[in-house]
Each structure stands twice: as C-alpha cells, then as structure tokens.
Amino acid sequence: MSSVATETRVLTGREAFRAGIREEMLRDERVLVLGETVRSGGAAGVVAGLFDEFGPRRVIECPVSENGIFGAALGLALAGFRPVVEIYSxxxxxxxxNEVMNDMAKWQVQHGRPDxxxxxxxxxxxxxxxxxxxEHSQSMEPFFLHAPGLELLTPSTPATAYAAMRAALAATVPTLVFEHRKVYELSGPVEGGVIGERVTSGADVTVVAWGWMRHEAAHAAERLAADGVGVDLLDPVRIRPLDLDPVIASVQRTGALIVVEEAFVTGNVGAEILARVAEALPGHPLRLRRIAMPDVIHPYDARLERAILPTADHVVAGIRTLLGD
Known part of the structure; x- marks a missing residue:
C-alpha cells in the first residue's frame, strides 16, 4: 500500500492574496477586479498577471476616481457580479x-432586501x-468598525491572507480586507489557514493582536517564556464581526488582558475589546491594558515613525507592568 504526498504551497503574503482572488476568478466568471493601475499589477502588485490571464472584461482598469469606482462596484454587485475593488491605499x-458606510453597508436593509x-x-x-x-500609513480598521453591515478582515500571515481572501469572496455582505504592507513580504505555507487562531498558549496573560502586531506580540511572548511567563496570544483576523468567545474564555483563566494594535489609541478596536470583555465578566477581577500608537500624525521620517509604533519591547514592558513585575 502506497501513499501520495501532497505538496504544501509556500507563498509570500502578496502571492497568497493573489491566489485567493485568482482561484475564485477561475471558479466563477462573475468575479471581477476593479481599480487604478490594476492592469499593471495594482498598488502593491497583488493583482499582477491577472489582466494578462483574464483580460480587460474581468480586470477593469479605472480612472483615478474613487467615488466612480465604488459606485460602479455597487452597481455591478446589484447586477449579479462579484466585484473585487482595489483601493490604491x-x-x-x-x-x-459615504459609498462604503452609507450605501454599501446599509443597502440590503435600507432597500428591504436583507436576504x-x-x-x-x-x-x-x-x-x-x-x-x-x-495619508498612506494609517491602520484603517477602527474607522470602519462602527459601521453595521460590513465585515472587516486583517490578515497577518500568508496562511491567514489566503484564508481571509477566500472568506471575503464567499461573503454575502460588503467585506473589507486590510492588507498590512509588511505581511506582503512574509513567506509561509497557505494550506490550513483559518480565520482566528491561537498563536501561543499560556496561563498568565491573554494578549490579542492582529496584522503586524501579531508578530510583535509573538516575539514578546517568546522572550517572556524564557522567564516563565505564559502568554495566551490570540489573533482574531476578523475584526467585524468579532468572535470574542475565545478571548473571554482565555481571560477567565488568566485574569489579565492586553490588546496590541497599530492604530491610534483613542477610539480604537482595543478599547472595544476591553469594554466587551469587562461587560462579559462582571465581578471578575481583571487587569486590562491597551498598547497602541499615540494620537499623533504619522511622520514622513522613518526614524520618527519607528519611535511611535508599538514593538515587542512595548508588549514585554506592558505585560510585566500588568503582572506586577
């Protein structure tokens, strides 16, 4: 009796995003790509090669008019197509x-077509x-967290990039996939990627992080493990709707929660997570903390930028403070 080994695909984050789109375009001719410069690969090269493979009726080069592009996408979706819209940044x-939060997000309910x-x-x-x-460096998920009717995905690895893109293409509501620029350059297997995963296990503190912050938090967890501190690191990937059950279950064990995100600290996703966990565990002794970027405008200077972004050092220091070290 013999077995045939299946080859595991190893892709970069950029290739993983592209693979998710391409496979769905091959499966369903209603899937279209729209955007500025998509003919030549798009802003970050994610859709490179798709124009040559599928042609101008499936990969549609658009003028520099975001309002026009998004209006066309809504019309195409209402006509039975499945548009994938690239925003240049x-x-x-x-x-x-307005098109995303007022028109797309509310369309099904507003027009009596919820199903x-x-x-x-x-x-x-x-x-x-x-x-x-x-104007090119912000983490955008907090801006759209407030809008019912949207789904938000923030992949952090090639595996979650592929899984998130496939999930977005299978969704029946408008879905935003935020692609962190640093994830494009990562490399890894894509099979088995899931939406939401436990990165490390530990009993001392729960950490929630996504996008690039997942990697900073993982480095921090590795450093703390050497000192006997166990970090339960969760990467939700899906920011809206947010599955908080794994987070709540973890915090019930650890009693301590830190949320790490790259966005500005005021009004961010972390504040919502901490609030909901506190509401879900009334009377439970909790230690809570956010680690995020301060409320400042992103600088052009890369050195100044590095000075304000959360890092593994910030996570280590935050956990030690939270645990009373």
Missing part, C-alpha cells in the same frame, strides 16, 4: 466613506512602513 477609503447577497470585496494596502507619511 486603504487610507483613501475615507474619500469614499439578497451583496458580495463586494474591498481590499488595499495599509499601515506604516518606512515613512510613507500621514
């Missing part, structure tokens, strides 16, 4: 916040890397 979603699918995937690069400046 996720920061520019603020230019189409009719509205499959729109919005994807783009975000977050800080080497001084791109105030």
């Amino acid at each position: 996720a920061d520019f979603l603020l230019a189409v916040a 009719e699918p509205l499959p729109i995937v919005i994807r783009g690069c975000m977050a800080a890397t080497e001084g791109l400046g105030p």
